[in-house]
Amino acid sequence: MNLIAPSYRSLLSSLSKQRLLSPLAPELYFLRGGRRANSYASFVVREPPANVANQRVIPLIFPSASAWDPASVTGQTSLAAMLAEHGYTGVEIDLEVPGPRPAIPNKLLNIFAKELASQIRLSGQMFKPCIISHGVGSSLIAQTYIESNNASGLVMISPAVDTHEALHLLPAPMKEFTYEPNFPILIVDTPERIELHEQRNRLVKDGLVDMAIVPQLVEKNVFSAVAKWLDDQL
Numbered sequence: 001m002n003l004i005a006p007s008y009r010s011l012l013s014s015l016s017k018q019r020l021l022s023p024l025a026p027e028l029y030f031l032r033g034g035r036r037a038n039s040y041a042s043f044v045v046r047e048p049p050a051n052v053a054n055q056r057v058i059p060l061i062f063p064s065a066s067a068w069d070p071a072s073v074t075g076q077t078s079l080a081a082m083l084a085e086h087g088y089t090g091v092e093i094d095l096e097v098p099g100p101r102p103a104i105p106n107k108l109l110n111i112f113a114k115e116l117a118s119q120i121r122l123s124g125q126m127f128k129p130c131i132i133s134h135g136v137g138s139s140l141i142a143q144t145y146i147e148s149n150n151a152s153g154l155v156m157i158s159p160a161v162d163t164h165e166a167l168h169l170l171p172a173p174m175k176e177f178t179y180e181p182n183f184p185i186l187i188v189d190t191p192e193r194i195e196l197h198e199q200r201n202r203l204v205k206d207g208l209v210d211m212a213i214v215p216q217l218v219e220k221n222v223f224s225a226v227a228k229w230l231d232d233q234l
Helices: 008-021 076-085 105-122 135-148 191-200 219-233
Strands: 030-034 042-047 060-064 090-094 130-134 153-157 185-189 210-213
Touching: 042 076, 042 105, 060 076, 060 105, 060 135, 076 090, 076 130, 076 219, 090 105, 105 135, 130 135, 135 153, 153 219, 185 191, 185 219, 191 210, 210 219
Parallel strands: 060 090, 060 130, 130 153, 153 185, 185 210
Antiparallel strands: 030 042, 042 090
16 A cells, blocks of 8 residues: 555645536635554545635544445545535545454454544544444444544444444454444435345434435435435534
8 A cells, every 4th residue: 555645736636526526616625635654544634615604613524444345435535525515624534454454353443443533633623523434344434433432423324234244344243333322323325225224223223313215325315415414413
């Protein structure tokens, strides 16, 4: 893995493509990136354009672990860009475990979660964040993080319905999470997968989460569901 932090040239190159997502953006986003010394993780902070009237104070954290679960980065950059125009500061954080990955699932996820906490601190966010995960692996990292860290909310886009669904990523089976959330949680998924959540997901069966059903997990659908929920809850 390249250990050099992303250059501003590459960030601006990425940005020029991201601006095409919305014709309403009259100016560039402010982006800054970083990497902690001796860390394999990196982050990019995406702040709203200065002309956005309603600047939100709760930062949005978009964790991924692309080398472990490539699906965890799906749609995250475009969602962060669209929510920046909606007034939210977003921090995209890509995590990695240096060296051999632990053979015990909880140890592996704890390493990811501790690195996520470190990167959030390094990004300079002052308020308790809302975590937005995508896919199976990212949802496990996000839930491990909130077990021992404060958060304002949690959004899981097509997460694992239970830990058994994550066996293709984990070195061994693991127990279900047992945390009791004291903040709002949203699950965004398709009708077919919502049925699976209702059958197998502990949070859904216990009535501890909101659910947004979208016909397909495409950018427009996901953004509409997430933005509306964020406006209502945060």
